[in-house]
Amino acid sequence: MSAVLVALCALGLILLATLLGVLLRHVLPEKHLSGDSKDVIKLATALVATMAALVTALLFASTRASYEATNSQVGQLTANVIELDRLLQDYGAEGFALRQALRQDVIAIVNTIWRDETSPNQTAAQDSVSEARVITRLRQLAPSDPLQTSLQARASMVSNALAQIQLALFSHPEDSLSKPFVCVLVLWLCFIFGTFAMSADANGTMLSVLFFCALSAASAIYLILELGQPFDGLMQISSGALRHALPPL
Numbered sequence: 001m002s003a004v005l006v007a008l009c010a011l012g013l014i015l016l017a018t019l020l021g022v023l024l025r026h027v028l029p030e031k032h033l034s035g036d037s038k039d040v041i042k043l044a045t046a047l048v049a050t051m052a053a054l055v056t057a058l059l060f061a062s063t064r065a066s067y068e069a070t071n072s073q074v075g076q077l078t079a080n081v082i083e084l085d086r087l088l089q090d091y092g093a094e095g096f097a098l099r100q101a102l103r104q105d106v107i108a109i110v111n112t113i114w115r116d117e118t119s120p121n122q123t124a125a126q127d128s129v130s131e132a133r134v135i136t137r138l139r140q141l142a143p144s145d146p147l148q149t150s151l152q153a154r155a156s157m158v159s160n161a162l163a164q165i166q167l168a169l170f171s172h173p174e175d176s177l178s179k180p181f182v183c184v185l186v187l188w189l190c191f192i193f194g195t196f197a198m199s200a201d202a203n204g205t206m207l208s209v210l211f212f213c214a215l216s217a218a219s220a221i222y223l224i225l226e227l228g229q230p231f232d233g234l235m236q237i238s239s240g241a242l243r244h245a246l247p248p249l
Helices: 003-027 036-091 093-113 120-139 146-170 179-198 204-227
Strands: none
Touching: 003 179, 003 204, 036 093, 036 146, 036 179, 036 204, 093 120, 093 146, 120 146, 179 204
């Protein structure tokens, strides 16, 4: 389920709870909403609101940190690809074939991480074989001087790091946010807005403020879900830098 759809469902449930609170305001006896009962309702609502605020802040901070870490990994992957291409260029004529293979591998890597292929598992297996072949060919190079020996050693290190980052990004879950967290958060928000609407007589100003607050809460849930899906949705990490990292030969 997309983040937009989940946020819209959350907004609908919160507004439904608000409407239910307005109806309960006219159904419940006055003594249930005044005196000690009113104080208890305020304290309970404040407790749940505090928990909801803490959970929202923690979820946003966690997903934001994960998003930034993934973005940093993509940047490091791009840097490794560029460095490996330059090392092979400096190696000489024997590195030209590997540079051609590297350009093909970049396209496969992008399709694997951003799930552009119809069969991701098969693509991942093909990419692993391709990378293993490139790494093997790097090790099979026969340096003729100390410079080529140094370039071969560095190229092997970079290619190994590139393969590790790719596997880490490919294994990243499509939705890293646990669904029970979102469900509980929406349940708390429904309770909060329901008690808000139940605590005072409905009027245009109050309903407008509650609608704006409900929209803000649903927007926060949307941002949290979007940050939890770095390779999908409207806020996905761009693949352009990696896709166009290497100039044509």
